[in-house]
Amino acid sequence: KNQVEQSPQSLIILEGKNCTLQCNYTVSPFSNLRWYKQDTGRGPVSLTIMTFSENTKSNGRYTATLDADTKQSSLHITASQLSDSASYICVVTAQYNNNDMRFGAGTRLTVKP
Amino acid sequence: DAGVIQSPRHEVTEMGQEVTLRCKPISGHNSLFWYRQTMMRGLELLIYFNNNVPIDDSGMPEDRFSAKMPNASFSTLKIQPSEPRDSAVYFCASSLVRTTNTEAFFGQGTRLTVV
Numbered sequence: 001k002n003q004v005e006q007s008p009q010s011l012i013i014l015e016g017k018n019c020t021l022q023c024n025y026t027v028s029p030f031s032n033l034r035w036y037k038q039d040t041g042r043g044p045v046s047l048t049i050m051t052f053s054e055n056t057k058s059n060g061r062y063t064a065t066l067d068a069d070t071k072q073s074s075l076h077i078t079a080s081q082l083s084d085s086a087s088y089i090c091v092v093t094a095q096y097n098n099n100d101m102r103f104g105a106g107t108r109l110t111v112k113p
Numbered sequence: 114d115a116g117v118i119q120s121p122r123h124e125v126t127e128m129g130q131e132v133t134l135r136c137k138p139i140s141g142h143n144s145l146f147w148y149r150q151t152m153m154r155g156l157e158l159l160i161y162f163n164n165n166v167p168i169d170d171s172g173m174p175e176d177r178f179s180a181k182m183p184n185a186s187f188s189t190l191k192i193q194p195s196e197p198r199d200s201a202v203y204f205c206a207s208s209l210v211r212t213t214n215t216e217a218f219f220g221q222g223t224r225l226t227v228v
Contacts, residue, residue, distance in 0.1 A: 034216070043117070043204050043219030044156075089156065099144055099163065099210060101217065105155040 003027045004092050004104035012110045017080055021107045023073040023090030031096075035064050035075045036089040038106070044089055047075070080111045117220035119205050125226045131193040134223045137186055138207030146217060147180055147190050148204040156204070162188065163210070195227045 004025045013019050025033070032051050036044035048057040048064040050073075056065045061078045077084055087106040094100040118137040126132050138145045146161040160170040162182045170180070177196070182188040192199055202224050206217040 041222075043206070043222055045219070046216050049216065093215070099146075099161055099168065099208075101158070103156040103158075 003102045004090055006088075006090050006104035006107050008107060009105070010108040010110070012112060013080055015080060015082055015111050015113050018076065018078050019080060019109065021075045021077075021088050021090075021109070023075070023104055025071050025073070025090070025092045025102070025104075027092040027094055027102050028071070029095040031093045033064075033066055033073050034091045034093070035062070035073075036091060038087040038089060040086070047088075077109075082111050082113060085109060085111045117205055117207050117218055119203075119220035119223050121223060122221060123224045123226075125228065126195055128196055128227055129194045130227075131191065132195045132199075132225060132227075134190040134203050134205075134225070136188045136190070136205030136220060138188070138205070139209075139218055140186065142207035142209045142218075143185075144208045144210050144215075144217075145182060145188050146204075146206040146208075147188070148206065148219075150202045150204060150222070159190070192225075195225075197227045200226050 007022045032049050034049040035047045037047050038044040047062050048059050050057050050066045052068045063076045066073045087108050089106040090104040092102045120135045144163050147159040148156050150156045159172045160180045165182045178192055180190045202222045204219050204222045206219045208215050208217040
């Protein structure tokens with residue numbers, strides 16, 4: 001069973017609307033949680049990173065939240081743009097080994113005009 | 114820095130042929146990762162190196178897969194013989210492991226199609 005579960009699997013929204021993507025994990029203990037954006041045909045690019053002591057982190061229109069008690073994270077996208085269409089991947093790094101990254105399956109977001 | 118460089122970007126080969134994927138990590142990074150991505154399984158770690166030494170290859174699917182890192186600036190992933198089920202996008206990533214906020218930087222990937 002994957003230790004990082006994301007929902008929804010896919011999402012379609014209209015340009016300008018907001019949306020929230022979810023990530024639940026069981027990796028414990030963990031060092032940090034990162035959200036990556038992957039455009040079609042390209043490699044993933046990091047959007048935000050939070051350590052276990054952080055609750056929220058913003059990067060422009062992207063805001064990530066983390067609840068280490070419930071082991072949940074969300075990525076909120078505000079005022080979506082067509083360029084936000086991509087896959088968003090939640091990655092949890094295990095503690096004690098910064099190379100042990102656990103990937104979620106991703107959420108495929110499509111923003112329509 | 115140009116980032117992680119992978120070649121080729123696309124590879125189409127016949128079943129049974131040998132395939133070699135190449136990766137040049139970001140200069141100064143000490144960890145290198147090979148991932149495979151498919152629609153069904155998402156991103157899967159195949160193997161990673163730390164200071165050119167293979168640390169964890171438990172993700173390598175079978176003996177047909179092998180990876181080398183002869184020096185800090187070059188790595189290869191070889192599949193011999195290739196099979197149709199190996200068709201996927203293969204990503205190389207590198208990082209500089211020094212803090213809890215280590216980030217892995219990904220290459221553009223190699224799309225492999227085995228027919």
